[in-house]
Amino acid sequence: MTPKSEQKKYKVIGTRPIRHDGADKVTGRAVYGADLRLAGIVHGKILRSPHAHAKVKSIDTSAAEKHPGVLAVVTRADMPNLKDKIADLGEGSVNLAHLGANVLAHDKVLYKGHAVAALAAVNPHVAEEALKLIKVDYEVLPSVTWVMDAMKDDAPLLHNDVFTKSMGKRASKPSNVPTHIHFEKGNIEEGFKAADVIVEREFKTASVHQGYIEPHVSTALWNQDGHVTVWTSTQGAFTARAQTAELLQIPVSQVTVVPCEIGGGFGGKIAVYLEPVAAMLSRKCGRPVKMVMTREDVFEGTGPTPGSFMRVKLGATKDGKLVAGEAWLAYDAGAFPGGVIGPGAMCVFSCYELPHAKVDGYDVLDNKPKTQAYRAPGATQAAFACETVIDELAEKLEIDPLEFRLKNAAKEGTRRVDGPVYPRVGLVETLEAAKNSPHWKSKLEGKHRGRGIASGYWFNIGLKSSVAANVNNDGTVSLIEGSTDIGGTRTSIAMQFAETLGITAEAVHPRVGDTDSVGYTDVTGGSRTTFATGLAAHEVALDIQRQMRERAAILWECDASQVQVEDGAYCHKDKRLTFAELAGQLGHTGGPVVGRATVSPEGASNAFGTHLVDVEVDPDTAKVTILRYTAIQDAGRAIHPSYVEGQMQGGAVQGIGWALNEEYVYSDQGRMENASYLDYRMPTALDVPAIETIIVEVPNPAHPYGVRGVGETPIIAPPAAIANAIYAATGVRMTELPMSPPRLWAAMTKGKQS
């Protein structure tokens, strides 16, 4: 825990100001993508494939084009042809040829919901009617939606130009497995020989969706001067610009992306879907075209995170030391290569000091939407497997599961299986906080009840951020930053700026700029925004402070080096000016003061969390009720504790949904059968209890205030923690997600007479 003296060091950091965009968001005034109103706006809709896998033999749009009120129709034929080219999206990369084929299908549709054609009309109703007039001739092909089936030799092949890459070699025969990843550390055979107890289990998880409440929405205007403006809901305006420009084969300078307020992303609003299509429709009809997805489109055409099959084997000595771990992970990527197997494979054993380890990971194509990042992409599945095996090992060794984790926890100097060595990290501290928590110390009584624990790890990336600031003559500062604000980061960034400059959070007016107004900034993802854009804001504050000292020096006819900054005020001998007083004198000391900074912090800031959960399992229905939940996390430094808690609580509840309920249910024909909120059934307020939080602060040595970033880690532990609690309650080890009543019931009654 942070010493009290340390906390007192700060005036702004650690306080809980009202967020700067708050009033707009509670009054309905904030402008989200769908709220945009432009003169002459028309409405676009997308025709989607009814089949999971089919050849597109022909598309006849003639009847739709003639329909009254229809202004433009586009198909693949209208879009530029793209060659294979890997583009960096910040958090992950994409082959632009694949991205193009995802945005509008080429000769094949690869999943139900795959976009085939689009049109623009005077209103959304006319557009919808006209979609029915587009005739597509399909030749239906066999489909596959389960990762292990897709890996079979006789599985339907999605692409005939994808060959398995493994250890730098390319296979000669096309396959549904684009990539095999392999990590090794120590000597796995020797490791398992030294083990007294070994547990090996197989796990399956279903695809789940990020579930953001705001559907994807984009408006594009291809102006008569050739410039394209896109107003969109995106996690990263600059990556949206890069993708849009590439897919349209125009220079990035010809595209401006204006990020609207964004109604949730969780990793699912990084890749473009609508932007290039809306732009092409606009080019054809000469008017701004707005496209809004339906909820069904969102489920069937975007998102999900991979379904997976995993085998995890861990060995320990009888005194409770882990000696070896082996994992075999297959994650589906959906219709195009590049799922999240990489981070999954890197994370599977990341919480433990493991002398010998081996991990094999497979990226697998199947007839699902191209999978996307979802909050700590790939880590939740892997932790479900690893943390369940850890629990079983502890049980076999008759060691308390928390003590077992403490005994083997990764710490400074631990080498992860994929190579990196941890700097100062805080897993041990989260486990100790768990041990000392009121929750862990409380007694859980009653039948059919059990307590579970699990830990989780996420890298937290740095990437690139830009921030600029203008000093106003009343002592306030307008801060322009490139990170879209999904959960209060305007404020967490402004607070770091205010702390460094010695002004209040309220004296900072943060704005998210468009791609013409601020320097390049990577996506809001990877838990990086408060860390990296916060770092940039800190550097801008230092830049402004330097200039303000120069201005004071002009006033006082001394050298800037003689001007001291004390408590945010500028001093020389007996002269003293507050920041606001000095800001009022900029006009006659050289004019406005503008600060700017760009950063590109290297490496990961490494965030760990540990979750505790008490459950009750209904013996008649196998429904699991969460009785009590505590999320503990090392935030490095909590800039705005309320929003840190909010990330922990939100992530925990997403994890609870993943654990107990959420899944893509597929028919034999590969069609999603529950593409509505009602049938997909995310947790409601009534499904969960209060989520208790304990913020641990082990400062990140690579950030001036110690920030690690907090967004992703909290989703990782819940499924494993809940599985372990269910075991404690029922004696049944669940190895499949979601642990919904039918699955749990089947496991509880296995081998028993009904």
Added chain:
Amino acid sequence: MVRKTHVATTINGEPVEFLCEARQSLLEVLRETLGLTGSKEGCNNGNCGACTVLLDGQPVDSCLVLAVEVEGAQITTIEGLSKDSHLHPIQQCFLEDAALQCGICTPGFIMSAKALLDRDPNPSEHAIRFQLAGNLCRCTGYDKIIRAVQDSAKRMAGQK
């Protein structure tokens, strides 16, 4: 073209008239015809609650109400909650308690909470969770929303 229907209603205390097609939902008319975009569309089939408004005091998903049905009704939307330069106590508590992250579900939650507190000024935590079960939030895990509604109840009691 489909012939439109004339509707006269009251929105946020002001008389409003509009023309609509029979197939248009109240949500579509609020957002597209009247420019009241504070009510959000998350699903357009009554599952997410982001479009919640009060119709004659009752919380409804405005995506499930046909616009032609609101003839003569009293409608309150999120835009009608703050008075003069003051936020409604529920809005203020949502801000102070950090009960929003992305904010897209927030107007719907605030309207549902208002309907509850109008009916039951001192609801239990269970009653709040039950009332808000028709509103989905994917960011907050609901914890801070529940606390904000509890704090709103206290603040509104203090103002009486």
